Amino acid sequence: QKEVEQNSGPLSVPEGAIASLNCTYSDRVSQSFFWYRQYSGKSPELIMSIYSNGDKEDGRFTAQLNKASQYVSLLIRDSQPSDSATYLCAVWDAGNMLTFGGGTRLMVKP
Amino acid sequence: DTAVSQTPKYLVTQMGNDKSIKCEQNLGHDTMYWYKQDSKKFLKIMFSYNNKELIINETVPNRFSPKSPDKAHLNLHINSLELGDSAVYFCASSQDLNLETQYFGPGTRLLVL
Numbered sequence: 288q289k290e291v292e293q294n295s296g297p298l299s300v301p302e303g304a305i306a307s308l309n310c311t312y313s314d315r316v317s318q319s320f321f322w323y324r325q326y327s328g329k330s331p332e333l334i335m336s337i338y339s340n341g342d343k344e345d346g347r348f349t350a351q352l353n354k355a356s357q358y359v360s361l362l363i364r365d366s367q368p369s370d371s372a373t374y375l376c377a378v379w380d381a382g383n384m385l386t387f388g389g390g391t392r393l394m395v396k397p
Numbered sequence: 398d399t400a401v402s403q404t405p406k407y408l409v410t411q412m413g414n415d416k417s418i419k420c421e422q423n424l425g426h427d428t429m430y431w432y433k434q435d436s437k438k439f440l441k442i443m444f445s446y447n448n449k450e451l452i453i454n455e456t457v458p459n460r461f462s463p464k465s466p467d468k469a470h471l472n473l474h475i476n477s478l479e480l481g482d483s484a485v486y487f488c489a490s491s492q493d494l495n496l497e498t499q500y501f502g503p504g505t506r507l508l509v510l
């Protein structure tokens with residue numbers, strides 16, 4: 288069974304710090320990786336996608352992928368209270384299906 | 398303009414009842430999905446449809462029956478509701494089957510008493 292694992296948290300960081308969110312996946316053939324942000328009571332919103340090993344930066348967000356270690360992470364620089372949310376890691380496989388992790392709850396304290 | 402909309406937003410009902418949730422997307426996408434998110438926040442795919450054709454049916458009890466009258470609509474009918482069906486149900490859509498970027502609806506919060 289394909290699995291995507293995340294630490295449920297909460298991960299608490301002070302405002303302005305770097306938040307580091309981690310995710311591991313079990314299916315070696317997975318090709319595409321995504322980070323969704325979900326505010327409480329709201330729907331998931333795509334914030335980053337990454338397809339190849341290395342880093343991908345978009346504003347304050349950096350996604351990192353290491354396929355050999357089956358590991359994907361999301362760094363949020365200069366964390367703001369508005370970044371407080373649950374971050375869901377998702378993996379796309381050859382079966383045309385997105386498998387989600389359980390999410391990490393991030394709390395950014397002013 | 399709402400891209401993916403769902404009705405109702407909240408649904409409270411008794412065990413054993415039958416209920417339906419409706420989803421519509423105005424993005425012109427070919428593929429639509431139903432996901433279930435339980436109280437522990439696990440978001441799990443239930444069904445996907447591509448151009449009205451069922452593509453994925455992920456070991457969901459046959460009390461759940463999706464219907465796609467056209468590619469802009471995907472409804473979910475649930476028979477004989479059980480306590481364990483309480484969850485948030487999200488509809489999503491993507492351009493086509495091979496495009497992973499999915500847009501989610503606002504969710505339907507179902508509570509079975």
